[in-house]
Amino acid sequence: MTSLADAVSPPDDKRPRRLFRFSLLTMVLLTTIIGLVITVVLQQAKLAPMEAENKRMRNELGIFKIEDPEKIHVIRVPTEDNAPRKYRVYLPPGRKYVRCYRGYDIPEQEIPEQTNIEVLEPGNYLFTVKAERFVNKETGEPEPIAIFRIRSESTDQEPFGNSSATVSISERGVDWIVNEETGNMAYSWQEPGRDLELHDATEPLVLYRARANKVKVLGRRADGHVNSWSSEMIPGETEGFMMWVEPEQRRAQP
Structure with missing residues (x-):
């Protein structure tokens, strides 16, 4: 028998x-x-x-934003004909730094002992290096002396705080800056690139490492002028010039 409830309510599986x-x-x-x-x-x-x-575009102009405030930032600033060489640098807080430079006996990769130092506070800087061949004013002829003009500018100050130095380096039996026979530059260098680089603040930052190259004359014209030559690095320490930045106390540790 079907109950009244069953008659009124449809089965569960048929309910809307x-x-x-x-x-x-x-x-x-x-x-x-x-x-x-x-x-x-x-x-x-x-x-x-x-x-x-x-x-x-900022990289091309030598401008950058601080991406990591604990890291050293560096970028090469474009200049006309790449002379002088300019580098924009951010030095993070927490320590002091020294800008060092050295002439003579420039190693291939290592960092020399601190020499000719300038103490730097944390902040933003513009460093400049200009290499020249010394020219005798009386004769107008180049002499075997390399001239390096360096400059440090703190761009956090108004007007800019700056310091500069001129370093003269005499040749000692190797081709340097401009080879006498070829009349061309005869050195290689290491420096930051045109893209922003971030570096450990506890390690040295090489801004400019120039090292004399060995020049070999391959051919001459009938009048004796060189028309082909090759250049190769000199192993070990050699003539050159180097400028770098490092923490002030880096070498104080035993």
């Missing part, structure tokens, strides 16, 4: 199911949120290449 319903306000809010998310994603996709291009 209620659909989940959105109010008009909920649908409007969801549509708005989805639209905002899509807009943000599209904007980020458009901004990414623009930011990369802005960074590239």
